[in-house]
Amino acid sequence: MDIEFEGTVHRWRNNEGIFLVSLPKDLSDDIKEISEGMTNGWGSLKVEAKLGSVVWRTSIFPDPKTGCFDLPLKAEVRKKNNIDEGSEVKVQLDVLGF
Template identity: 30%
Template sequence: MKSSFDAEIWYWRGPAPFYFVNLPEPDCAELRELAKEVSYGWGMIPVHARIGDTSWETSLFPRDGRYALPLKSAVREAEGLGDGDSAHFEVAVQVRSGRWV
């Protein structure tokens, strides 16, 4: 599964603070179907993500019935993005065999 969307960055002030974007609900519905095949511990889903010229591998977090994409500091800094900024994101889900779907 590949997804391309615009989203606003939000800051989570938990014990390990981090920045995220929420995937659109239609994509989350499709991800819930794929989760049986691709998720690992706590429902995490491995993905390849891209913002602008920056790409990285990470995992989507299940949160409040949706999925959130974590943004590493190096990624945000490379693209000049922070809390409340909007950007265009691309994600591709990876199955356990290493294939991208």
């Protein structure tokens, strides 16, 4: 399942050291519907993400407060793309296993 979306980088409210970008609500709803019963711990799904020229494997996690999936951005990804809190990013995402 290949997805492309844009979002604003923000910090996780439970740990300011973790940077995230949220998938749009409608996209998150579609993923939840399609992946029902197939998620891992905490409702996560394995993905391959691409931001700029950096490709990495990670997981997306549902945020119960917003209803959106969040993609964590590793320090290496942020550094190579000059990303900080508030940056607007365009992400290509492949939800694995579909």
